[in-house]
Amino acid sequence: MSHHSDPSHEMYSEELSPDDVEALLTSGFGAPADAGLHQALGELRALPDHAATPAPSAQLSAFLDVHLTPSPEPTVDLAAPVVDLDASTPVHNVRRLPMIGQFAAFLGTLGGKICVGTTVAAASFGGAAATGAVDVPFFEEEPAQVETIELEEPDAVAFVDEEPVEENEVAEDVEPEPEKTVVEAPEPEADEAPEDDVDEKAEEPEPEEETLEEEPVEEVKPEEPAPATEPEKVEEPAEKHEEKDEEAEKKDEEHKDDEKEKDETSEKTPEQEAIQEQIAALDEALHIAKDAVRAEATELITPLELNRKNLVAALEADLEEIAAEWEPIVTDLEAQLEEAETDEEYLAIQADLEAAQDAWEEAHIAAELDADPAIAAIDEELERIELERDAELNRLIAEFLAAVEALEKG
Amino acid sequence: MPAKRSGDPAFGRALESARQGSPAGFEWLWRRFARQVTAFARVRGSDDPDGITNDVFLATFQRIDQFTGDEDAFVALLFTIARNKVIDEHRQRGRRPVTTALDPTAERTGGNTEDEALAGLGFGTRELLLQLTDDQREVLILRLVADLSLEQTAAITGRTVNATKALQHRAVNALRRKSSVEAVTK
Structure with missing residues (x-):
């Protein structure tokens, strides 16, 4: 056996047991000395965080809120100023936006105080409807x-x-x-x-x-x-x-329901209606809050995307300029190479050609490397904003669902 | 590390709400799990991870009234569908992932479409993963990207729990050895 000559076998001659591996995958702990292994597993775990929530298809949108469809991408504006996007670029935190905070507090209040839910909701929507910002289904007008x-x-x-x-x-x-x-x-x-x-x-x-x-x-x-x-x-x-078959089934069910629920439901109907009104009000509040979250996120995302497009366009322009500079030289040398009459001449031209190609490639790479940090910074920022936006939206939805559940349970 | 799923009351509410047809319930489920499904599809070499994610959720939502189970069961359902759709996609383009036997000595250099899909990872990690067998990679991806349990991973891949455990054992130890070799080399 030649294991002694292999440093890796010396370091890790004792492999992790199946249970150790399971603990490592489950909890993320174990084999603390294996930095490379931890890095690999950590990067795999983080992959979902780097994946943007895809845009829902038209069919899927039928199940979801129609507003989920992302807004159209901003058009490229080469004349627009390119913002310097280094680490010091100030970015607002979506979660701290006051408007969202108000809506979140509004929902939270309703979830915790069901008794005053109707009053709060009515007041909120009364104001919104009065300003024309929102049409509330239970208002008299249409x-x-x-x-x-x-x-x-x-x-x-x-x-x-x-x-x-x-x-x-x-x-x-x-x-x-x-x-x-x-x-x-x-x-x-x-x-x-x-x-x-x-x-x-x-x-x-x-x-x-x-x-x-x-x-x-x-x-x-x-x-x-x-x-x-x-x-x-x-x-x-x-x-x-x-339709008699269907009707007969419905009749049977309705008769049974009638007999059982006549007394009960006649008393509960107003309560149920009140609950439904509160749920509808909550739903409307949720929509408003979600729109606010999306709007605020879009305000942050749109200029970043615009800057990204501008940076990419600027990079492409640089690359075209570099190509315009070097392509004629390379083409000319290639033509000279074909026309070379002696070996010495051929070798000399070939050396020049390779040098020109190398210079072109170096210039190309240098331009890309120059633009890459700024583009990467934008991508990272966009990722963060979208993650926070999605988390905020789901938090609002979760609060809404909790409030609805509380209302339905009475 | 992804948030643990067990016992999240929001999931129960969202699921029940979705069963009743509420867009809020569907949206919560979509936002909660879409990223994981997309990441899984991408890292498994799908040409259209977003499309697969849409298909997975559409199929799930259309039959959500028939679903019974907790959050773990729901996630297992999502990734079962996702896995099948990725396999279908590979079949359709004639590049089905290579299936390897559970041979502890078997090692295959990567080179399928996952090579490109793993581009989102750091270079070192990508190189390490590409040296695993396809089955080993799939198990690790289901465990870590999809955040599935050993039992769920076994059920989704159609293996026994012991076979899955052996597979992940070999995968992690192979990663460990190769990363140590790289460290020594550097």
Whole structure:
């Protein structure tokens, strides 16, 4: 065996055991002397931090907030001043922006004090709506239009009938709980649902209401004022026959629900409506807060991206200038090389050609090295801003979801 | 080191919210895990890591009402889909990752598309990883980039826990030896 001649075997003749390796991978600790190993594992662990959150596709955006789609990249402006981006370049911290702090505090307050949630939300949105900055669905003025605009997704057609899209558009402000509220609180829905559903699902809600009318649900009949769209559907009995299977299932479920929940739900409906209003208000606050986070991040990102583009453009211009300087020389020497008549002449030209090529390459590399630190600094800064932005957005969403959960649990 | 996942109440809320179709729930899940999936796809040599990430989440979100499990199970699901999509992509371009036997003496110099994908790493680390077998690299990537447990990694790669443990054992010790050789050489 020649292990003694191999320094690595002398240093690490005792390999880590499988359990040591598992501990190292799980906790990051173990074999403290192996700096190279720790560096390799640490770099692998850090890879997700260096990966920007990709832009969601059109299909995926149907599930997400439409505002997730990143804003278009800034156009290259070569005339714009290139900011010196060394380590001393001041960069604002996204998390400390006062506006965001206010919204975060707002959400946190609501999450902790559910009792005053409605008041706070109403006050906030009253102010926002009064200034025209926000349209709040529960304000009297055109409540449903804002939601329709927000959800226009041209490429999301395939997902229109998916649950997330439905609820995104309708559920929160129109039909928070279709199974129950159709029976017990038909008045607001009868007014709003047909208008909102015209785009995509005009036929679905109506058969349910027809069913309710035809069925001997004694308490429902007198309460339903029969909206304008219903008589048109009543004139088409064929559709009803085709939908009998579905209707029968719904009837059974509704009858069961009716019997069990008549007393309870008639009392809870106002509470549920209040909760839904609070959730809607929270949702609106979340949107405002997220927009603020994105806007503030964009304010930081946009000039950085612009500077980066300018630096890259400047580098490309330098490289073109270098090429313009050396390319004719090299081309000329290459032509001379082909025309060389003697070996001595050939060797001399070849030496000149190699020298010229080396000089060109050196100039090229020098230009790249000169520009690289500034570009790398921008990339690092962009990475940091995006990480903080995403973390802040997820923190807001988490607080929103926690507040919603608290509200729903009462 | 990535934040540990177990017991995060925000995940439970986001998952439940997503099940009910709330965009907020979907967005939280997307922001929480998209980077890891992208990094995994990239370091595994995908030509389009962003596209794969989108496909993974789209497939997951479309069936999220059928999902039952905790955060670890959710992450395992994401990376199972991601791994399969990367393999499909390799197949489609005729450069499927080389599968090597669990031979402790087997070592293969890297040279597939991961060579380029590892460019985001430091030169020394990249050189070290490229000297591992593809299976060894995959296990390390799932453990460290995706932050999966040994059991999850075994399930995703279709190996037994013991085989996976042996694989990562050989990988880490190989890295250790090679890094020490480099240090001595320098």
